[in-house]
Structures are given as C-alpha cells and as structure tokens.
Amino acid sequence: MPIYEFRCRSCNHKFEKLCQLGETGKNLSCPKCGTEKPNRIMSAFRADSADSLRGSRGDSCKSCTSPNCSACR
C-alpha cells in the first residue's frame, strides 16, 4: 500500500498515512485536532512521473500543438 501525505485544513498539521490506492482522505481526520477531510499532498514521485509523461507525449507529436495530443493518437 502506498503512503500518502496529508495536511490538516484547520491546524496545518502534516501527517503520513498508509492508505489504499486512490484514498483521498475523505475518511481520515487529523491526529492532532480531529478535523476531518485533510488535504492530500501529492508526493514528489507522482508529480515527477506525471511531468515526464506529458513531456514524452509532447515530444512524440509533430502534427499538432495540443499539450495532451488526444486528437492525433
């Protein structure tokens, strides 16, 4: 299971939690103040892979200027 990072919307406390894939934090609460639905922080790993995915798609397309290139695949 992946570890996600969450930040409390109320007290800004940051905490990590082992979650099922796709967990959004809806069912979680801050361990410090108990406020529900903390914001999930996107991990660096996921952000990097999304960026490289966009980059490779952009490089491979020569026929349009669309950033995601859904029209020419």
Ligand SMILES: [Zn+2]
């Ligand atoms: Zn809190």
